[in-house]
Amino acid sequence: MEFLQQLINGLQLGSIYALIALGYTMVYGIVKLINFAHGDIYMIGAYIGFFAVGFMGPQFIPALILAMVGCAILGFIIERFAYRPLRGKPRIAALTTALGVSLLLENLVRKFIGPNYIAYPTLVKSTTIYIGGLQISNIKLIVLSVALIMMFGLQFIVLKTRTGKAMRAASQxxxxxxxxxxxxxxxISYTFMIGSALAATAGILVGVAYPRIDPYMGILPGLKAFVAAVLGGIGSIPGAMVGGLVMGTAETMVLGFGKSTFRDAIAFTILIIVLLVKPTGIMGSKVNEKV
Amino acid sequence: MAETLLQVEDLNVHYGAIHAIKGISFHVQRGEIVTLIGANGAGKSTTLRAVSGLLRPSHGKIFFAGADITGLAPHKIVARGISQVPEGRRIFPEMTVLENLELGAYTRRDRAEIKRNLERIYGRFPRLKERSRQVAGTLSGGEQQMLAIGRCLMSEPELMLLDEPSMGLAPILVREIFSIIEEINDAGTTILLVEQNANMALSIANRAYVLETGTITLSGAAKELAHNERVKKAYLGA
Known part of the structure; x- marks a missing residue:
């Protein structure tokens, strides 16, 4: 029972990692750039939600939509003005720029909003549901279902729409x-916009589930989601989903069974093991060419 | 009176400091098969990549159907009616045969027309129809070349650019591919063909240009060039 309880906690955290990992993997799939500013877009998403609630009261769906739209626009602007001018240049240039954009976003928030933790407003009233012997808060169910809806929506766009076909073609x-x-x-613009909107979703969900935010909240989840993307096979969308869930579950299990000091170490241990054993990740495509 | 479909004037292309194409001029009339032959590294593929917009010329002009298309983005050039079968085929390996063909029609909006076109291509390449749900990366080399040609035809180009269609194929397949190219031309598509296999290229082309280290050194009717002593010696293995 304890194990199942921890598994549900793990899936909650994992679905947040998965949503962030999707943006890393989609962008990498097409432009071969690790967008290190992606974790900060997630942070901005949480802040947009915070201010949206300040203006219009605690409404979950409108706050979510506003954050998604806001981050999509931010993602578009970052790609257009920071990364596009560097396309075709050595990759290290764009990578360094990504780190610069990351620092810029963190410090803009720090300067104009403040460096301290902010308590996130209650968007959803917490209640507990008992299923069998399990206690599940409605918040966990909301986090999981919103994440699932987003992932299905993404799969639909990528597999069924004209734009999605173009995205897959461009990544190949x-x-x-x-x-x-x-x-x-x-x-490429669409890809950044969709990835950023998914990160915004993660930002809002984190505000609901772990209710406090700060300008640096994106750093560690960003890194862990990146590891999740590598674990799943960078460039693979289903891989990012699986990688995120595995990462969140592993972390929660470590936490739940008493080794809280290893909480952050587990992500990087997984990274090292993946790179040693299967560098292409769980679902990464092997590189084969036919001549 | 034949109309000039493609006109290239004083084309220059640089790769960084390397001057790959040094001021070449050539043209293709509507309905022709024109071939650029030359050794590896002569600049044949570079020329095609400049025509389709993948490379930006450092100097010179490219006109298509009378309009200046120099420096246009590749997707705009495709929309105007130039489509390329790239060197090495470059099919989308993780997508199905059908998805590859659908991508070929990306610039087309009329669904009924796309469907008719697909049936036409399946008629020409029954093997592609049999394998339409198969992932393209698992096709044989010859099938991949057919897919690349079919995918190109899906955009219903006026001008088809073919880059080394014989590369890596067995001789019997090369003959099959070249007879397909002739059929496509008979059906009304103008063709600019780049080939190292000069024998095959000259046998189906109306006219030819010989490219040597970024410069056109010879040009003329394909039949005459096939009997030219220099061409024979350098490219036909005689």
Whole structure:
């Protein structure tokens, strides 16, 4: 029973990691950039939610939508002005820029909103549901179902829509995608926007589930979600979902069974093991070329 | 009176400090098969990549159907009616045959027309129809080349650019691919063909240009070039 209880806690944390990991993996899949500012977009999403609630009261869905739209616009702007001018240049240039954007976002929030923790307003009143011998808070159910809806929505976009097909084509062969008549710049913009909207969702869910936020809240979850993306196989969307869930569950299990000092170490232990044993990750495509 | 479909004037392309194409001019009339032949590294693929917009010329002009298309983004050039079968085929390996073909029609909006076109391509390549649900990366080399050609035709191009369609294929498949290229041309598509297999290329082309280290050194009717002593010696293995 204790194990199941911890598993549910783990899935809650894991679905948040998964939502962030999706943005890393989608962006990497197309432009081969580890967008280190992605964790900070998640932080901005949480802050947008906080201010949205300040203006219109505790309404979960409108706050979520506002944060998603706001972060999508932010993602678009960052790609357009920070990364696009560096496309085709050595990759280290864009990577360094990503770190710069990350610091910029953190310090803008620190300067204009303040460096301290803010208590997140209650968006959803907490109640406990008993199923069998398990105690599950409604918040966990909300976090899990919102994350699931987002992931299904993403799968639908990627697999079924014209834009999604263009995204997959661009991630497999950028030049061939251009030759199909796909506007690759537009596809890259969409990818950043969708990834950022998913990170905003994670930001809101974290505000609901672990109700306090600060300008640096994106650093560690960002890194862990990156590890989750590598674990799942960077570039693979289902991989990011699985990787996120595994990461969250592993972390919660370590926490739940008494080794709280190892909480953050587990992520990086997993990273080292993955890189040693299966560098392409759980669902990463192996690189094979036919001549 | 034949109309000039593609006109390239004084094209120059640089890769960093390397001057890959040094001021070449050529043209393709509507309905022709024109081939660029030359050794590895002569600049044949670079020329095609400049025409389709993947590379930006450092100097010179490219006109298509009378309009200046120099420096346009590749997707705009595809929308105007130029489509390329790239070197090495470059199919989308993790997508199905059908998805690859659908991507070929990305610039097309008329669903009924896309469907008719798909049936036409399946008629020409029955093997692709049999394998339409199969992931493209698992096709054989010859099938992948057919898929690359079919995918290109899905955009219903006026001008088809073919880059080394014979590469890596067995001789019997090479003959099959070249007879398909002739059929496509007979059906009304103009073709600009880049080939190292000069024998095959000259056998189906109307006219040819010989490219050597970024410069056109010879040009003329394909039949005449096939009997030119220099061409024979350098490219036809005679």
């Amino acid at each position: 062969d950028l030049d061939a995608a251009r030759l199909m008549g796909i506007d690759v710049n537009a596809v």
